[in-house]
Amino acid sequence: MxxxxxxxxxxxxxxxxxxxxxxxxxxxxxxxxxxxxxxxxxxxxxxxxxxxxxxxxxxxxxxxxxxxxxxxxxxxxxxxxxxxxxxxxxxxxxxYTEHIFTCVSSVLDLSIFGDKYILEDLVKELQKHITDLSFSPLQSNGLISVQGSFPAIKSLKDNLLLRANSLSWKDKRGESKPDQRPNSRTQKHRLSMGPSNNVVHNLGKEEQVVVLDTDIYYYMKQFLYKESLAKYSVVSREVTDGEVTTIYLENSRASSDPRELERAKERIEDFSAKLHCSLRKERFSLDGNTKSKRQKYKQACEMVKAKFPKVLVIPYDTHVDVIGSSSDTYEFTQEVNRLVKAHFQKRFRR
Missing domain, CATH: 3.30.70.330 (RRM (RNA recognition motif) domain)
Structure with a gap:
């Protein structure tokens, strides 16, 4: 491909x-x-x-x-x-159109690794192992911008979590050498990292954490998400930050089997992987159009939506996103464009 x-x-x-x-x-x-x-x-x-x-x-x-x-x-x-x-x-x-994940941007704070790594060397090593990512120059405060496909960003996240957990375990076992640098960030490091299986212990409760592309999350929430959680007696809270949504899963009852959390997480990740391969996103840009034309595009999307029950339409002020299978999104956009064109041709003839 x-x-x-x-x-x-x-x-x-x-x-x-x-x-x-x-x-x-x-x-x-x-x-x-x-x-x-x-x-x-x-x-x-x-x-x-x-x-x-x-x-x-x-x-x-x-x-x-x-x-x-x-x-x-x-x-x-x-x-x-x-x-x-x-x-x-x-x-x-x-x-044919590109997968829904054209490009994801993320800003990383690598300063928590500053006590154990030379950050410039860490970035070079990450670039060597994950070649699909584009890294901006490293800032003096440890911040760096990264761009790439969502799977590549997720691979980077997993890589950094493994490094952080490894350092954390070494600290606990006393294997790391005493840090001689001033302004040590070791305590910050320990507080920010969870175990490698993404289970977070919070006030006696267990959580599973799943990171998804935001468009995939919206589509899953519309068509698949509630059924998946109900099956495993799991509730969730979501935090969306631009192109990335983080889902925190908890058992809905104190007596629930803890393994249900892991099963729910695996099911959501399986759905995400399948949708990543099959979904496409088309966009109607509304910038530069008259108020009348912007409104007509939104109305046409609502009219056509009934014919395509598996298409998700997300209206914004500046554009309308259409998410679904490749064939559905193509036919959807063709139909909307036809309606809008016919409407304004009719008005022009008058």
Whole structure:
């Protein structure tokens, strides 16, 4: 995926509705290539077919020419037909867009490691191990900005937690040498770190901590979240800070099995991983539009939303975010744009 659709997104379409298990994967890839090369399907030369993918029933078709990809998207109906399939299967076609996690920014305070590490060397080591991240210059107070995909940010968090816990255990066992530096931050270090399994003991209660991309959290909360917590007798509180949301899980009853907390955490993380692979985000920018046009976009989103029950619409002052599967978000945005365009064309003719 990294060298296929991502690098050539303008020439790539997403195909969903592919029957699973009817024929072998390599045969299905051939059938898809033949389908999208046919003139009757408004197709042309295909550079590559990415199938199977991490999403069941979904393939990525990369054309040699961007114009062919645009033509294929204009065709009203695509039916996958081949004698090896036994019958035809309707396909949903949409333009490829990047995963919901385009880029996440975070500011780290590495000053708590200042007593045990040379911070510049620590940053170089982190850069070496997590190459997907971009680091700003380290400030004198220990702050540093980091940008990258959400999984890479999460990997960085886990790396730093392991280092902090290792130092904490060494301190407890007396293995660390006495710190000779002035203004020691060792006490601050100990207070800020929890055990490596992310269980926090707070006033006799246990908590599990889950860190999610905020858009994933919003989508999960709308469609999956409450059922997951109710199943495990768990309650939660959430803290959202820009692109990152931290969830703190607690047992809803004092007599609840502590293992339910861990199971709830694992379930939420599993959901998050699956959504990370399948969700896309489209955005209607409202900046620069008249008040009337901004209002019309918001109204059109509300009207179209009923047709797409698995799409999450989040209105803001400056834009509207649309989150869902690749095919749903593409069709949603097309329908909204059509409604807005038709409305203003009608007004102009008057």
């Amino acid at each position: 990294a060298t296929g659709p991502t690098a050539k997104s303008e020439k790539t379409i997403v195909v969903s509705g592919i029957p699973d298990g009817v024929v072998k994967d390599d045969i299905m890839a051939d059938i898809l290539m033949i389908h999208f090369q046919k003139a009757k399907n408004w197709g042309g030369d295909v550079e590559d077919v990415v199938y199977p993918t991490t999403i069941k029933g979904v393939a990525y078709i990369i054309f040699e020419d961007q114009e062919v990809a645009e033509n294929v998207l204009k065709k009203d109906e695509h039916k996958l037909e081949d004698k090896r399939l036994g019958r035809y299967f309707p396909l949903k076609i949409s333009l």
